[in-house]
Amino acid sequence: EDQVTQSPEALRLQEGESSSLNCSYTVSGLRGLFWYRQDPGKGPEFLFTLYSAGEEKEKERLKATLTKKESFLHITAPKPEDSATYLCAVQARDKIIFGKGTRLHILP
């Protein structure tokens, strides 16, 4: 069964304290792995798509990496405005399957 597991469920960091969020997946025929950011009461906002093991993408303080079994979202020197829920999803055939997300809280 296709499955996505994110860890940790929640993470509190001090401003400037770098860390990584994990997304492990099992899927037959991965067609893409996605990272989204979601603020409370809003729809997910697209961040990155990764297609193959070894691929990396960067945007401001965020960097996403992909292996054959997991993906990491690295956040470098985070700011309070980076506080949000970060969702990982995998595309299997024509639909995408989401994990439950990691709630990230950056303390000033």
Place this chain on the structure above:
Amino acid sequence: DTGVSQDPRHKITKRGQNVTFRCDPISEHNRLYWYRQTLGQGPEFLTYFQNEAQLEKSRLLSDRFSAERPKGSFSTLEIQRTEQGDSAMYLCASSREGDTQYFGPGTRLTVL
């Protein structure tokens, strides 16, 4: 680029009533998806359209739920005889075929 829009943003209804939500996708996107999200969970797939054809429906989509995309542009999701368990955020997303999905702001449904 106006993005994906959804209407209404919030809906409060009484149990047993019917509700309808609308989604307007990004104009050049031929695929449109509906998801449901409850507190503390990721979005769960409900159904999707390619142009006007509904290609897949989740087991989550009971016979009280129906979705349409009559002209391959906007879509509607109707829930008949609402139940308290239907309370959730209903999300719409659109994409070009096989490409990244972009989400709308969602419609939050509360069933009293």
